[in-house]
Amino acid sequence: MAQSGTLMGFVHRRRRGAELFLLVIALAVGIGGYAAVGIGVQGKVPADIVGYGGGLAALVIAAHVVVRLVAPYADPVLLPVVAALNGLGLAVIHRLDLAYQAEGGKHDYAQQQLIWMTLGVVLFVATLLLLRDHRVLQRFTYTSGLVAIGLLLLPMMPGIGTTINGARIWIHVGPFSFQPGEVAKVLLVVAFAGYLVLHRDALALAGRRVVFVDLPRGRDLGPILGMWLVSLGILVFQKDLGSSLLFFGLFLVMLYVATERPGWLLVGGVLFAGGAALGYELFGHVRTRFDIWLNPWQYYGKNGDLSFQPVEAMFGMGWGGLIGRGFGNGSPERVPYAESDFIIGAIGEELGLTAVIAVILLYGLIVERALRSALISRDGFGKLMATGLAGVFALQVFVVIGGVTRLIPLTGLTTPFLSYGGSSLVANWVIIALLLRISDQARRPVPDLSGDDDTSPDLEHTQVVKLS
Amino acid sequence: MNKPIRTISIFCLLLFLALMVNATYLQYYKASSLDKDPRNRRVIVAAYSRERGAILVGRNPVAESVPSKDQYKFQRTYPAPLEYAPITGFFSYYSQTGIEQTENAVLSGDDPGLFVTKLVDLLSNNPTKGGSVQLTINAKAQDAAYQGLKALGPGVQGSVVALEPRTGKILAMVSLPTYDPNRLASHDLASVQAAYDRLNADPSEPLLNRAIQTTLPPGSTFKLVTAAAAIQSGNYTAADQVPGGPTYQLPLTSGPSGQISNEGRDCGTNRIPFTQAMGNSCNTSFAALANEVGAEALAKQAEAFGFNSHYLDDLRPQAVSQFPTQMDAAQTGQAGIGQYDVRSTPLQMAMVAAGIANAGTVMQPYVVDEVQSPNYDVINKVEPKELSQAVSATTASELTKLMVYTVDHGTADPAAIPGISVAGKTGTAQSGITSVPPYAWFVSFAPAEDPKVAVAVMIQKANIPRDEIAGGVYGGPIAKAVMEAVIQ
Numbered sequence: 001m002a003q004s005g006t007l008m009g010f011v012h013r014r015r016r017g018a019e020l021f022l023l024v025i026a027l028a029v030g031i032g033g034y035a036a037v038g039i040g041v042q043g044k045v046p047a048d049i050v051g052y053g054g055g056l057a058a059l060v061i062a063a064h065v066v067v068r069l070v071a072p073y074a075d076p077v078l079l080p081v082v083a084a085l086n087g088l089g090l091a092v093i094h095r096l097d098l099a100y101q102a103e104g105g106k107h108d109y110a111q112q113q114l115i116w117m118t119l120g121v122v123l124f125v126a127t128l129l130l131l132r133d134h135r136v137l138q139r140f141t142y143t144s145g146l147v148a149i150g151l152l153l154l155p156m157m158p159g160i161g162t163t164i165n166g167a168r169i170w171i172h173v174g175p176f177s178f179q180p181g182e183v184a185k186v187l188l189v190v191a192f193a194g195y196l197v198l199h200r201d202a203l204a205l206a207g208r209r210v211v212f213v214d215l216p217r218g219r220d221l222g223p224i225l226g227m228w229l230v231s232l233g234i235l236v237f238q239k240d241l242g243s244s245l246l247f248f249g250l251f252l253v254m255l256y257v258a259t260e261r262p263g264w265l266l267v268g269g270v271l272f273a274g275g276a277a278l279g280y281e282l283f284g285h286v287r288t289r290f291d292i293w294l295n296p297w298q299y300y301g302k303n304g305d306l307s308f309q310p311v312e313a314m315f316g317m318g319w320g321g322l323i324g325r326g327f328g329n330g331s332p333e334r335v336p337y338a339e340s341d342f343i344i345g346a347i348g349e350e351l352g353l354t355a356v357i358a359v360i361l362l363y364g365l366i367v368e369r370a371l372r373s374a375l376i377s378r379d380g381f382g383k384l385m386a387t388g389l390a391g392v393f394a395l396q397v398f399v400v401i402g403g404v405t406r407l408i409p410l411t412g413l414t415t416p417f418l419s420y421g422g423s424s425l426v427a428n429w430v431i432i433a434l435l436l437r438i439s440d441q442a443r444r445p446v447p448d449l450s451g452d453d454d455t456s457p458d459l460e461h462t463q464v465v466k467l468s
Numbered sequence: 469m470n471k472p473i474r475t476i477s478i479f480c481l482l483l484f485l486a487l488m489v490n491a492t493y494l495q496y497y498k499a500s501s502l503d504k505d506p507r508n509r510r511v512i513v514a515a516y517s518r519e520r521g522a523i524l525v526g527r528n529p530v531a532e533s534v535p536s537k538d539q540y541k542f543q544r545t546y547p548a549p550l551e552y553a554p555i556t557g558f559f560s561y562y563s564q565t566g567i568e569q570t571e572n573a574v575l576s577g578d579d580p581g582l583f584v585t586k587l588v589d590l591l592s593n594n595p596t597k598g599g600s601v602q603l604t605i606n607a608k609a610q611d612a613a614y615q616g617l618k619a620l621g622p623g624v625q626g627s628v629v630a631l632e633p634r635t636g637k638i639l640a641m642v643s644l645p646t647y648d649p650n651r652l653a654s655h656d657l658a659s660v661q662a663a664y665d666r667l668n669a670d671p672s673e674p675l676l677n678r679a680i681q682t683t684l685p686p687g688s689t690f691k692l693v694t695a696a697a698a699i700q701s702g703n704y705t706a707a708d709q710v711p712g713g714p715t716y717q718l719p720l721t722s723g724p725s726g727q728i729s730n731e732g733r734d735c736g737t738n739r740i741p742f743t744q745a746m747g748n749s750c751n752t753s754f755a756a757l758a759n760e761v762g763a764e765a766l767a768k769q770a771e772a773f774g775f776n777s778h779y780l781d782d783l784r785p786q787a788v789s790q791f792p793t794q795m796d797a798a799q800t801g802q803a804g805i806g807q808y809d810v811r812s813t814p815l816q817m818a819m820v821a822a823g824i825a826n827a828g829t830v831m832q833p834y835v836v837d838e839v840q841s842p843n844y845d846v847i848n849k850v851e852p853k854e855l856s857q858a859v860s861a862t863t864a865s866e867l868t869k870l871m872v873y874t875v876d877h878g879t880a881d882p883a884a885i886p887g888i889s890v891a892g893k894t895g896t897a898q899s900g901i902t903s904v905p906p907y908a909w910f911v912s913f914a915p916a917e918d919p920k921v922a923v924a925v926m927i928q929k930a931n932i933p934r935d936e937i938a939g940g941v942y943g944g945p946i947a948k949a950v951m952e953a954v955i956q
Contacts, residue, residue, distance in 0.1 A: 240711075317505055318502030318508075331513065387469075397487070398483040402487060
């Protein structure tokens with residue numbers, strides 16, 4: 001619809017004022033949440049509310065100004081939604097810090113998260129400033145693919161790779177720890193988009209038809225089999241169920257969009273089922289996760305207490321009910337890692353079902369705006385990249401929230417923008433920058449100066465005034 | 469590429485819908501069953517942190533919640549811990565007993581009767597407060613019972629129960645040894661666990677409420693039930709002669725092992741007055757009477773007083789007092805003097821006395837008098853309930869005559885109160901084990917013409933030389949003190 005609108009001469013408005021208005025509301029969520037934590041837990045508005053609120057506002061407004069300057073036609077909803085989620089996440093992490101401190105621990109996750117958010121916004125701004133046209137990234141198809149594989153292999157290197165909670169997905173360099181998989185995620189989207197936009201015809205056209213479904217040719221199965229093996233490799237060597245699922249699902253979605261052939265979904269689905277069955281049969285950690293999902297009560301308080309975390313999260317969310325206990329009145333700190341993978345449990349307990357639904361809707365909005373950008377994007381690479389980024393987001397949210405609420409087996413992944421964790425936060429801010437860039441390109445009016453894209457040096461010289 | 473993107477959009481929509489439906493299922497539909505799970509510590513902590521209602525005796529709390537400065541906000545305290553522990557029970561992080569357990573819904577504020585106050589609290593954003601429980605206990609009687617039993621010296625194991633015969637109200641309930649529930653209500657959970665483990669391992673069983681949870685042979689106090697059955701049969705009145713004599717050979721036996729004697733008390737020969745048999749607690753007379761009325765009638769009479777049944781709802785668990793139903797003639801003779809397999813709680817023997825005092829009608833015993841809202845408005849006042857008509861009013865009055873004679877001229881004279889007619893009966897039951905001393909019993913009620921209080925005293929073990937143990941000497945003064953506390 002939007003595309004046909006464009007064709008008929010419809011021009012998107014910039015809507016930067018709307019974005020600013022929504023940002024004010026988003027800031028009210030973040031700063032209000034911080035104040036509510038202070039009131040709920042300590043009985044008073046935190047003393048540093050002005051400094052904290054000012055800092056948060058400065059970050060968000062800075063991001064807004066940069067968008068206004070270098071991506072004026074970008075989607076106006078994405079940045080406010082992200083600001084609201086990030087602000088809410090900071091407030092909840094601060095709440096958990098206070099709970100951990102009450103137990104005698106010394107934690108300043110919220111402060112660290114604020115530093116990571118600052119870095120995330122800096123990278124967000126840098127991405128928008130340096131990358132004036134997303135199509136430039138197409139040049140780095142194979143480079144980013146190789147870098148992504150390299151990053152994924154980093155944790156396996158002795159010396160810098162470390163195993164945390166059974167998964168070998170972290171690297172430690174000096175005082176810094178990092179999850180390279182989060183960055184690899186972005187690079188893989190770029191690599192897939194670049195590869196598929198070139199080879200989509202070959203992958204799409206050849207094949208034979210079996211009962212209404214076009215199945216691809218055997219020789220075209222190479223890339224999907226390769227990705228399948230990479231995913232299995234992550235599962236086997238890094239014991240990271242979530243990332244494995246995420247990468248394969250991402251590739252499948254992009255392959256389907258590029259080729260427009262549901263047959264690929266069938267092939268991918270079969271491969272996924274096979275991989276899952278194989279994982280269940282061969283690997284203890286996969287089997288344990290699955291058994292815990294089916295019978296959490298058998299592992300609560302006995303059999304090693306393996307389901308303590310998910311069951312406590314369920315107790316917490318049930319305890320929260322419709323409107324939640326309110327900040328300071330629940331015990332979200334009972335759930336191990338409540339500040340990272342299980343942050344949605346903490347939100348469900350203290351802010352209730354209402355807030356959980358609100359958060360899911362916010363994620364839904366991000367995915368919807370990203371897919372909308374994909375629809376109206378004018379180039380295949382942009383479409384594929386926006387779809388890929390939307391898909392990675394949707395899958396990650398589904399896998400982690402579904403895991404915590406026991407819809408699907410639990411696989412460790414961070415909740416984008418909410419969870420404590422630097423790599424994830426920074427990577428997600430870059431994803432939003434890329435989405436804004438794509439949507440800016442897509443919504444920008446078609447240049448009326450013919451030859452705007454022409455690289456002829458003569459024309460470039462004559463073009464003295466460039467209309468934004 | 470737009471068609472697959474639209475398909476993907478629908479797919480993402482379904483994913484998010486599934487998440488929302490599942491979150492709603494978890495936090496709305498399943499929330500209450502999750503909250504009810506006994507392993508859910510959040511609910512326990514919340515109950516533990518709430519301002520719990522008080523347990524009141526008269527106007528004074530015997531258990532109340534006072535603000536504390538730690539994470540649980542309120543500390544449960546017991547102002548008279550040792551004296552009232554058997555009734556209040558304790559409220560710890562891990563469990564509850566006594567009234568704290570049975571009235572937990574009221575005390576915690578979750579009782580449906582407190583719905584309106586809870587709603588008001590919710591709307592005005594105040595934390596839920598619990599309602600209060602008013603006990604039937606008479607503080608003076610409780611003090612008298614506790615001090616009296618304690619005066620027998622350290623290491624005493626025993627119990628005193630006092631009832632209001634007309635209503636079944638429990639006026640006093642004491643059990644020794646006792647414990648300090650404050651230590652179990654502490655917020656220092658490690659010390660709570662240690663204290664509980666220590667109490668639980670103590671061989672003198674301080675956590676046991678001996679008034680309702682220990683059954684022992686009632687000995688001669690059971691002769692009241694035998695006498696009731698005999699009079700109820702129509703063959704006797706208090707003025708009649710009953711079988712007597714220095715020994716009684718149990719049916720189906722021969723030789724000294726089957727012979728019942730009177731341990732030196734004067735029980736005449738052949739026939740003696742009923743008053744003398746009761747006053748001197750003649751084993752020979754009551755063993756003979758038991759066989760005259762027969763095992764079945766005796767069992768029926770015992771059950772009419774409450775043996776072999778549950779009747780106490782306010783405190784749990786209640787041990788059922790037992791009267792055997794399948795007995796031969798020899799066993800019936802022994803059961804008639806409260807031996808063989810007859811076992812009774814102190815509460816049960818108090819009910820026997822109270823039933824006789826209340827013209828034969830046994831009232832259901834209860835300890836919770838009123839349930840009050842957090843603002844002390846009465847929400848529910850308990851009405852006395854009749855448990856059974858154990859004997860006719862005539863039989864009850866004949867029995868009263870026998871019991872008054874026993875206090876005035878017989879073994880129960882330590883309970884006599886000048887100017888007031890007291891009815892009573894002693895008992896000294898053989899434990900049946902050589903190393904375990906006999907149990908001393910005493911039951912009584914007063915004033916005989918208009919009974920206000922019925923008492924049962926049981927001394928399971930005390931630092932008294934074995935041959936000095938007798939229900940009258942040690943139980944009598946305690947019963948007297950309790951009766952005086954109620955009447956005056």
